[in-house]
Amino acid sequence: MMRILHVVGKMDRAGAETMVMNLYRHIDRTQIQFDFITFTSAIGDYDAEILELGGKIIPILANNPVNRMLKLRQFLKKNPEYRIVHAHMLLSNAFHLLAAKTAGVKHRISHSHSTSNGHTNAIKKIYEQWALITNRQVATYKIACGELAAQYLFGTSKNVLLLPNAVDIKKMMTVAKISHDYIDQEFNDSTLNILQVGRLSEVKNHQFSLKIAEQLEKRNIDFTLYIVGQGSLESGLKQQVRDKLLADHVKFLGVRTDITELMASADYMIMPSIHEGFPVVLVESQTVGLKSLVSNNVSAEVDLGVGLVDFLSIDSTDAWVDRLLTSGHSISTDDEILDVLKSNGFDAATNAQQLLHVYLSL
Structure with a gap:
């Protein structure tokens, strides 16, 4: 069985998280299992169901994105069984996929769930540009919920799998x-x-x-x-x-x-x-x-x-x-x-x- 490591903030009942759960419930779990990196010690709304379905929840606690990246890299080095990392946190995917790349993870999926990050001041714009460029460079596979979400994070929908936010x-x-x-x-x-x-x-x-x-x-x-x-x-x-x-x-x-x-x-x-x-x-x-x-x-x-x-x-x-x-x-x-x-x-x-x-x- 292949275990896929999904990177999320917390598995609450929000849009991207609900979409992932809809897919998790229907995927063939005799072939694929989902595990989840979270960045909180608090219990998420979907945590109990994830555990019931056979998944793992792995909290990484750090006070800034760089430390999170370093701790994620350390975790991946200690757990080489994760051949695929699937990141869902928009601009922050840049940090998480960098961690995966430097840890030697061959397959790094960046998943876009939004058409904007909502930030407008100069410093955040600089960060946005760095994150967009880095995402495009370090992702080995790209997924988006729609055409505009693909355009935002990847600059194009070419060579991007458009996977609509599906429901049961x-x-x-x-x-x-x-x-x-x-x-x-x-x-x-x-x-x-x-x-x-x-x-x-x-x-x-x-x-x-x-x-x-x-x-x-x-x-x-x-x-x-x-x-x-x-x-x-x-x-x-x-x-x-x-x-x-x-x-x-x-x-x-x-x-x-x-x-x-x-x-x-x-x-x-x-x-x-x-x-x-x-x-x-x-x-x-x-x-x-x-x-x-x-x-x-x-x-x-x-x-x-x-x-x-x-x-x-x-x-x-x-x-x-x-x-x-x-x-x-x-x-x-x-x-x-x-x-x-x-x-x-x-x-x-x-x-x-x-x-x-x-x-x-x-």
Whole structure:
């Protein structure tokens, strides 16, 4: 059995990590096993499942990227059985793949999950340029979730495997069919139900979401905004909700395992992000037939053509509020959505087979 070493920050329920888990669940584990380098001693949301599936979680603790790189290099030298290192941390892949190269690892995969790192000041721009150049030089195999993500990290999509952020389509659709009243039953709530899923960080633009909530409240709309996720901005956002007297309308749900059920019973999902790659949560929302309002800073690739994604500017909240007050139901049938998802490469089982072939061919 071949063991693949994935380099992640922490295996929480975030976009890239969820994508990796979708592939891990479907890959032939009699031939391939996944192990995970993390950079924290804290327990990740997926850690228990990883251990159940036979994987290992190897924490490397260091206070800066250079020390992490040196410790990863030392680990790889002591564990030469890892012939393939698969890195998922965008610009930081440069450090991790350098560690792999200097440790003698022959196959080094850089995986791009985003179209930007969001940094704009001069020092960070210098780091970005170094990291982009280094990634392109030290990666022996390149994967991206979409065309724009490939362009960002590798400068081209040529010789890059485009592996869309796939989901377990049939399982999600089966759960969704019996979950249309889930929010009403779980929260005793039959208002306009709006969902936002993602880590509580600046790039996800929850400040804009709270402005939407303020506008809806001023219009005397009976609504609830469910914010799913955790992150560094959580306490500040909760304080803003209290200050704005929105506690009856905005609910923080933390990390959840019932995302499919929430999506199947919501009226809309919103994603006013400052930037994104190809977020798996938008594949999930379209799978269950949920209409999404998405920032026009997000790659147009996320619209799978089933009438479920509307792009709006984040310059003003008015258009968002107006759109939320219209119908959010899908105009496509389940069979039509299934056909589109499969034909465009969003089936996790199919993509796991493709990734298995890549690993075995190296």
